[in-house]
Amino acid sequence: MADLSEPRVIAVGGPTASGKTALSVALAKTFDGEIINADSMQLYKGLDIGTAKSSPEEQQGIPHHLLDFLPPETAYSVADFTAAADPLIREISGRGRLPFVVGGTGLYITSLLNGMSFAPEKTDPAIRARLQAQADAGDGAALYARLQQIDPDYAALVHPNNLPRVIRALELYESTGRRMSAERVNARAARPPYRSLCLCLTCRDRAVLYDRIARRVDAMIENGVLDEARRVYEHRETYRTATQAIGYKEFFPYFAGEQSLADCTEKLKQATRNYAKRQLTWFRRQNEAVWLYLDEEDVTARACALVREFLQQ
Structure with a gap:
């Protein structure tokens, strides 16, 4: 059990295309919060469409941290994330605001909330x-x-x-x-460093989530993801992390003249569905998570009620 003097943190996780951005912005506006990005690809500058990074319009003036700040050539680990996010949480809390940790990289969120300590790795x-x-x-x-x-x-x-x-x-x-x-x-701490509430978004009917994924991929194509993917392809020797990211590597066979754009787009939809399954598996292992179902309820209203109850404890 966390010490009552520790900061309160709200985490918003779940699979891709489940509406984490919209919900977290709505919650941050309601509860005077700031958002810490916990998506391992949205860290990178210039990789916007393929990572579904929130636009300034979508952010609605809410401060966002650890977002769009890192050159694509730079490696970044979960240890780097926790080392950067912890002081941000304490600084945001110290100003009387509520930190929201938001993203689909479950390893980032659970490592942070569990107080994982990462000793310097011995390297060869x-x-x-x-x-x-x-x-x-x-x-x-x-x-x-x-x-x-x-x-x-x-x-x-x-x-x-x-x-x-x-x-x-x-x-x-x-x-x-x-x-x-x-x-x-x-590495797991004996006691969590924060008092946290973890909200996870999904759809009870998996077909609804898959439809959202398909529509997101189609929108990415319309919004110019091919230009980003081509840049990653042309810099694949140095953009090593981005080269592995879903949303870019699926188009490499198209650039190489080996597959059609339609085939690569379908491959991306399938890869994203598979990624969503892995995200769901990860978050479902977190027993403390509270699940919100987009296709069954008003998730914003329920999330607000849950946060309000959490803050009153």
């Missing part, structure tokens, strides 16, 4: 270079298969295409003999 440049060379040669599937062998618990949390995390876990094991899953267990 030679091991990392060898693993990266293997990934660059197109052998990422073999790297992931090896991670499944040595650390199946952690592999279950990592998408096979998230090669930076796969490589970090393999490097840790080769350098120290320690498994990343065990590191995460040991």
Whole structure:
């Protein structure tokens, strides 16, 4: 149980296209809040359409932090996120405002709310270079298969295409003999650093969510996501994180003249549906989460009632 002197935090999570941006802005306006981005791709400058980054109009004047600030060439980890978000939470709370942590990267949200501590990782440049060379040669599937062998618990949390995390876990094991899953267990704080309420958005009927995803992808095409994706494709040697992001890599075969735009667009819709399933699985493992269903209720009204009750406790 968190100490009563600790800041209160509202987290808003859930799968892509579930309406996290609109709900969090409405809550922040109602409860005098500020938003801390917890989406691992919306950190990056210039990657707006493919990451569904909120526009200034959608933000409605609500201060947003850790959003659109990082060059695409820069690597950023969950340890970097928690180190940046914690002082922001305390600074926002110190000004008498309510911090909202919002995004679809479940690892970011749960690590922050659970007070995960990340000791400096022992690194070996030679091991990392060898693993990266293997990934660059197109052998990422073999790297992931090896991670499944040595650390199946952690592999279950990592998408096979998230090669930076796969490589970090393999490097840790080769350098120290320690498994990343065990590191995460040991890193969890004995007591949460905040008093938190985690709200998760979804649809009871999965078909409704999938329809929202399809409409979002179609809108991304209309709004010019191909220009962003082409820039990522042309800088794929340096935009390593963006290269792995859903919303960009699905168009690479189109740029290479190997597939039609229609095929790549359908591939993106399927990849996004699969990502939404993984997000749902992650957030459902968080027993403290309160679920709100877009297709069954007025989620803004219910969320406001839940936040109001939480603040009165």
